[in-house]
Amino acid sequence: MTTSTSARHHYYVPKPSPYPVLLCLSLLLLATGLGLRVNGIGAGRWLIGAGALPLLYVLFGWFGSIIAESRAGLYHRWEDRSFRLGMMWFIVSEVVLFATFFGVLFYERSLSVPWLAGLDPHFSPWPGFAGGWPTAGPAGKAFEVISPWGIPALNTVLLLSSGATVTWAHWGLRRDHRQQLISGLVLTVLLGVVFLALQAQEFHHAYTELGLTLGSGVYGATFFMLTGLHGFHVTLGVVMLTVILWRSVKGDFNRDHHFGFEAVSWYWHFVDVVWLMLFVFVYWM
Amino acid sequence: MRHAAIEYTHDEHQPRGLARWLFTTNHKDIGILYMLFGLTFFVVGGLFAELIRAQLFQPGQHILAPEAYNQVITLHGLVMVFAALMPVTAGFANYLIPMMIGASDMALPRLNNWGFWLLPVAAVVLVLPFFLKMLGIGNGPIDTGWTIYAPLSVQSGLGVDFAIFAVFLLGASSLLASINIIVTVKNMRAPGMTMMKMPLFVWSWLMTSLLLIAVFPALIAGAAMLLTDRHFGTHFFSAAGGGDPVLWQHLFWFFGHPEVYILLFPTAGIMSQILPTFARKPIYGYRAQVYSYWAIAALSVVVWAHHMFTSGMPVGGQLYFMYSTMAISVPLAVLFFCWLGTIWRGAMTFETPMLFALGYITLFGIGGLTGLVLADAVADQQYHNSYFLVAHFHYALFGGPIMGVIAAAYYWLPKITGHMYNERAGKWHFWLTMIGFNTTFMAQFFLGAAGMPRRIPDYALQFTDLNMVSSAGAFVLGAAQLLLLYNVIVAWRGHGRPASDRVWEAAQGLEFTLPSPPPYHSFTDQPVIS
Numbered sequence: 085m086t087t088s089t090s091a092r093h094h095y096y097v098p099k100p101s102p103y104p105v106l107l108c109l110s111l112l113l114l115a116t117g118l119g120l121r122v123n124g125i126g127a128g129r130w131l132i133g134a135g136a137l138p139l140l141y142v143l144f145g146w147f148g149s150i151i152a153e154s155r156a157g158l159y160h161r162w163e164d165r166s167f168r169l170g171m172m173w174f175i176v177s178e179v180v181l182f183a184t185f186f187g188v189l190f191y192e193r194s195l196s197v198p199w200l201a202g203l204d205p206h207f208s209p210w211p212g213f214a215g216g217w218p219t220a221g222p223a224g225k226a227f228e229v230i231s232p233w234g235i236p237a238l239n240t241v242l243l244l245s246s247g248a249t250v251t252w253a254h255w256g257l258r259r260d261h262r263q264q265l266i267s268g269l270v271l272t273v274l275l276g277v278v279f280l281a282l283q284a285q286e287f288h289h290a291y292t293e294l295g296l297t298l299g300s301g302v303y304g305a306t307f308f309m310l311t312g313l314h315g316f317h318v319t320l321g322v323v324m325l326t327v328i329l330w331r332s333v334k335g336d337f338n339r340d341h342h343f344g345f346e347a348v349s350w351y352w353h354f355v356d357v358v359w360l361m362l363f364v365f366v367y368w369m
Numbered sequence: 370m371r372h373a374a375i376e377y378t379h380d381e382h383q384p385r386g387l388a389r390w391l392f393t394t395n396h397k398d399i400g401i402l403y404m405l406f407g408l409t410f411f412v413v414g415g416l417f418a419e420l421i422r423a424q425l426f427q428p429g430q431h432i433l434a435p436e437a438y439n440q441v442i443t444l445h446g447l448v449m450v451f452a453a454l455m456p457v458t459a460g461f462a463n464y465l466i467p468m469m470i471g472a473s474d475m476a477l478p479r480l481n482n483w484g485f486w487l488l489p490v491a492a493v494v495l496v497l498p499f500f501l502k503m504l505g506i507g508n509g510p511i512d513t514g515w516t517i518y519a520p521l522s523v524q525s526g527l528g529v530d531f532a533i534f535a536v537f538l539l540g541a542s543s544l545l546a547s548i549n550i551i552v553t554v555k556n557m558r559a560p561g562m563t564m565m566k567m568p569l570f571v572w573s574w575l576m577t578s579l580l581l582i583a584v585f586p587a588l589i590a591g592a593a594m595l596l597t598d599r600h601f602g603t604h605f606f607s608a609a610g611g612g613d614p615v616l617w618q619h620l621f622w623f624f625g626h627p628e629v630y631i632l633l634f635p636t637a638g639i640m641s642q643i644l645p646t647f648a649r650k651p652i653y654g655y656r657a658q659v660y661s662y663w664a665i666a667a668l669s670v671v672v673w674a675h676h677m678f679t680s681g682m683p684v685g686g687q688l689y690f691m692y693s694t695m696a697i698s699v700p701l702a703v704l705f706f707c708w709l710g711t712i713w714r715g716a717m718t719f720e721t722p723m724l725f726a727l728g729y730i731t732l733f734g735i736g737g738l739t740g741l742v743l744a745d746a747v748a749d750q751q752y753h754n755s756y757f758l759v760a761h762f763h764y765a766l767f768g769g770p771i772m773g774v775i776a777a778a779y780y781w782l783p784k785i786t787g788h789m790y791n792e793r794a795g796k797w798h799f800w801l802t803m804i805g806f807n808t809t810f811m812a813q814f815f816l817g818a819a820g821m822p823r824r825i826p827d828y829a830l831q832f833t834d835l836n837m838v839s840s841a842g843a844f845v846l847g848a849a850q851l852l853l854l855y856n857v858i859v860a861w862r863g864h865g866r867p868a869s870d871r872v873w874e875a876a877q878g879l880e881f882t883l884p885s886p887p888p889y890h891s892f893t894d895q896p897v898i899s
Contacts, residue, residue: 101479125506180586191619221610298597
């Protein structure tokens with residue numbers, strides 16, 4: 085079956101690393117702390133704090149060692165392909181995660197609410213339940229929905245522009261125009277931060293003035309879960325972009341060797357596409 | 370092991386002792402960790418099963434309080450699926466895939482380490498409420514059944530919260546392992562090792578990984594919604610706010626049904642490694658098996674609601690889920706015929722791995738055929754949530770995957786440790802397992818057909834005799850597994866005779882071209898496959 089040995093260079097297998105198992109320790113403390121906290125047990129708070137500290141240490145240490153290995157020239161085309169495939173499949177799993185929440189939205193909106201409305205009025209969840217969308221909250225507590233043409237439309241423009249600026253930065257990188265790379269990234273980070281600020285303001289408005297909360301029936305639940313999960317992803321994206329910006333300023337990356345940049349820009353485009361779906365199906369239609 | 374340990378000390382950069390296992394980036398170390406973890410929890414989950422059968426030995430038993438009984442059946446299910454079977458199959462994947470495709474290691478070694486160490490964390494989080502209860506916090510671990518159905522899971526105690534966090538951690542672990550395996554298969558194959566030359570075990574794990582990525586995020590999303598329903602005032606699974614408890618069932622089974630194939634696929638691949646060796650014939654229908662994997666994987670994600678025929682569903686839905694479920698039996702039957710074609714007129718010998726492989730075909734066959742009964746939407750109205758269902762899925766999950774991983778353990782143990790196990794003890798293990806298993810679960814088919822419901826700590830008098838038979842079988846089955854532990858120790862401690870490189874006369878595959886045990890780093894220079 086085998087005839088000879090390949091002349092390929094050796095694949096880089098990293099040395100033993102303390103970071104993964106430390107990360108697990110941190111997650112153990114965080115999970116235990118959260119489990120106690122949601123049940124109102126005071127010790128939970130301390131465990132969450134104790135878990136967050138090693139988490140930060142691990143993030144700096146693990147990513148730091150990868151950056152150091154990259155600078156030392158240990159990664160070649162072969163290793164690079166593993167990273168690309170890995171990131172791609174990670175994003176696929178994220179697609180399934182969001183698809184599930186969209187599936188829940190469509191299920192509640194098109195199936196479970198009309199089914200409930202089709203029951204004998206005697207079994208209605210609350211008096212006067214009509215089965216439309218948006219549903220009122222339990223016990224018919226009234227709320228207003230957010231108009232798509234205010235902040236949400238503005239946010240759409242912001243995120244789409246940030247997708248363009250990150251691509252512009254990529255063009256700069258491909259042509260070794262470092263200044264264009266850095267300004268593109270700065271713009272992208274700024275647009276992301278403004279998006280998040282507006283989103284936070286919108287949530288505040290919904291809670292304080294519109295009466296729209298997590299508890300506002302399945303409308304409120306699906307609204308805040310989808311937009312909240314997306315906002316969390318944008319936050320992660322902004323953090324990752326900032327790291328990439330910092331690395332670019334430090335002089336990392338060149339035209340043929342910039343997986344870190346590309347991974348983050350893929351992630352950013354993914355978050356962008358999810359927002360478009362949100363705008364259409366959560367805010368608009 | 371001894372040989373590997375010696376190799377190891379030559380490598381000055383490597384930490385030793387506990388640090389070796391905590392920080393390792395080596396696929397063999399991580400594979401062994403996975404397998405030992407799975408074996409440990411196979412014992413734990415088995416003890417839960419024995420508690421259940423002791424409680425049901427006769428009516429009116431009070432070994433377990435009803436609340437504790439609910440916790441034990443829930444943990445038995447969760448532990449066996451997530452902490453025993455999945456880790457063991459992932460262990461074989463880690464240990465074997467790089468060697469089978471001629472790679473130096475897995476593609477992403479640090480993520481590999483992280484994926485494993487998440488498992489003990491998840492296990493601790495899952496059982497922690499048991500100890501919290503001793504401190505007067507909460508009412509013990511999750512008690513909803515492993516399916517965690519709403520509304521019970523929305524109302525039940527803090528054990529559910531810890532189970533939700535365990536699901537997040539298990540999901541992260543499974544996704545990391547899956548991504549790593551897909552990338553390894555795509556990027557690390559030796560020159561000339563085309564996809565259609567890969568051992569079927571590698572193919573089977575590729576399909577497993579794709580399925581995990583396609584469905585596990587749905588369970589993570591469901592668990593997140595369950596958490597917000599419990600503590601943050603949402604109404605995803607509550608009609609009081611326009612939601613629907615049945616939605617949880619959809620989310621759970623969209624994950625849960627493919628999960629059956631996630632458990633099954635690796636062992637289907639194992640069959641196609643073991644049967645040709647002991648029949649001394651090439652694999653029959655390699656291509657047909659690969660295409661069957663694809664067909665089963667594709668169908669498995671569109672049939673989930675056959676678990677919900679009795680939850681209420683429009684007739685159109687019942688018909689669709691009935692026919693699509695039955696359609697899965699076609700590619701599955703192709704696999705069976707390929708296995709039979711492989712051993713047909715072979716020069717067979719019956720060493721322990723072969724015995725377990727043949728046991729797999731027999732028992733999983735029964736599991737599959739009784740599945741057709743339950744897939745019939747009309748018949749299911751009678752059999753659902755009875756002991757018939759319990760017997761069916763134990764034939765499908767013990768008769769299939771567990772027999773498969775035991776066969777794999779005997780098959781590759783000499784390769785991993787460099788020493789043979791005790792063949793006589795292995796044969797006893799097989800026959801006692803077959804007798805114990807069939808006694809336990811055949812009786813349950815009759816109990817279910819007679820109308821005994823599942824998930825109750827007590828039962829009506831007329832079910833006594835068959836329950837006693839079933840419990841007696843379970844005690845034999847449990848005791849027989851001690852022989853597996855004995856054999857692992859025999860090979861591990863080097864008490865058996867040394868194994869040759871090829872181990873089995875007719876074994877094929879790159880892993881059998883390496884010494885037994887294989888060196889710590891196997892294919893640093895990749896072989897070229899012609």
